[in-house]
Amino acid sequence: MGAALEIRNLHVSVEDQPILRGVDLIVKQGEVHALMGPNGSGKSTLANTLMGHPAYEITAGQIIFDGVDVIELEPDERSRMGLFMAFQYPVAIPGVTVANFLRNAINARRKEENPEDKGIPIPAFRKLMIEKMDMLQMDHSFGGRYLNDGFSGGEKKRAEILQMAVLEPKIAIMDETDSGLDIDALRIVSEGVNRLSGPELGVLVITHYQRILNYIKPQFVHIMLDGRIVESGGPDLALHLEEQGYDWLREKQNGNGER
């Protein structure tokens, strides 16, 4: 069986303010999940917590990745285990080219497996980059640009997908990758994710809007409200949400609360 990301009863606070209040979710390699919810429901908190952002404090629960509780692990350790997050707001690193950055990231992985490793040979790396850029229909000059520095919104998101393609994670979290994209960029990015999908990759697509799910077809859809997953189902759930909004879920929640 492939690797899985298991989130068990996860509680997270930011600056002592509880945001997540008991999240349970399992994403396996080969599966595509969508996590939807209104602004402020805790979706991005979940993504950042899974990747290990230091500002998010876990007050209860577990994150099991590939059989290991990763709560105490640093972001780089989680990454080298095969976890990936596509950022909602990718950070600019002026002066560092996309290619140089990715070569270092690959070498960090190789080093993890074999401390004696001398790093990926330049020709092999160049070949890999070209292959992945071609797959994502990206211009080859992209590798020579400074990481996210002066990138348009669409370019930033494509750069995230390129990193994902090169690093070949087991589980990838897409944190509102669709935000700020026009319809063409959304299509290109989605196609990229679809090309990477397969039995070796599990994806958790976090989104505010249903529209990205027209391009990336999830097998499972979850809805988050007030720091909890309140509803899970198949692709139909997303369509239902599109028609009905979140109110019926809120009412259902309140009803539950009253009982």
Next chain:
Amino acid sequence: MSDAEQLQGIREHYAEQYGFQDPDSYVFRARKGLDAEIVGQISEMKGEPEWMRDYRLKALEIYQSKPVPTWGPDLSGFREEDIYFFVKPADKEARSWDDVPENIKKTFDRLGIPEAEQKFLAGAGAQYDSEMVYHQVKKELESQGVIFKSIEAGLKEHEDLFKEYFGTVIPATDNKYAALNAAVWSGGSFIYVPPGVKIEMPLQAYFRLNTASIGQFERTMIIVDEGAFLHYVEGCTAPTYSTDSLHSGVIEIVVKRGARSRYTTIQNWSDNVYNLVTQRALVYGDASHEWVDANLGSKVTMKYPSVYLMEPGAHGEVLSIAFAGRNQVQDAGGKAIHIAPNTTSQIISKSICKNGGRSSYRGLLRVYPDAENAKSTVVCDALLLDDHSESDTYPYIEIENQNVTIGHEATVSKVGDDQLFYLMSRGLGEDEANAMVVNGFLEPLTKELPMEYSIEMNRLIQLQMEGSIG
């Protein structure tokens, strides 16, 4: 090889590679301290003409009459009576590598000089302590009429040319430390490039300090004649000492009509050195000059390379890097003086502070009344690696012409948690992520360096970054 691996390798060999000291084997060393007798001795030892001896003595008076400047970093810890102002390592300048004394050769070997020389030097003047000991000019350069000699040989063999320019770009009255240098200067390069001669490969000199409490007062004079081209590179690694040392150099450059020149320095002084340098270029019609200046190490550095744009169409650039670590003050920047119309200048300063280090950008932009249509851009960026390091900006701007275009930008940034998280989320360790942000920040400068220097620069940065976390 990963960054961390390189780092470890450097840490292991650093003491041996950069911190070693050869046993003192000097032919002559003046006593400590400074007075007219010592200045006279220096001049006599060098067999100088009387005018130079008088010049030195006059400069000594100027030095003694000027107060220690108080507008910048604290210089009160420097004690002139503890410094050797003149040391002569060998009795004459060696003509070829074979003639270089064995222990001096060993020093160069360990600095990697001969290798570098073989690889891409067109001609090298390497300064060992206060005197040039090894100096070679390739036949090719000689046949083009290029002069590349020690400053002493320049005075002896080209006295007229020397006298025409010496002290004209930076007179002894310019500032206290320029006066000091004028009194006790020893070592440095003398370069003349004839009209229209373009030297494609960088000329370079390596020099280092090797005796405790030695003052190093190199004096370099470069004349790039009309339409000529020169790139001069000077790199430096100093061993560590227990008492304070002084480095006070003067670099004078004249770039004539239509010529281009670039002067690149990497300095990595040990952290007890007071590094007080005056460097200035006079740039004539349609000519250009660039200073590329990287300062690491030292206790206090005060250095503001300047360009004087003398005639229409002159262009000047200063690209300055400073890295301030624990107990270090880097006061660096640049000056652009627009004297003639249609002159352009650019100053880019990048500084990095960590472990409580302090860096200041100090710069002057001056536009004279006649400098119609002058254009200048000043950009100074500081990167702080922790909360207890500091960075200041002192931009002085004096504009006496209304029709000018001036741009000034200053930024201070910290290596942010978000940057680190982003890089770490791709598998890079925290140290590696930090080094990546720093190297990226410096990239605009390192890409201007010749390949070998750019590698050395990256290594020095990694060395400086060592232990900067936690």
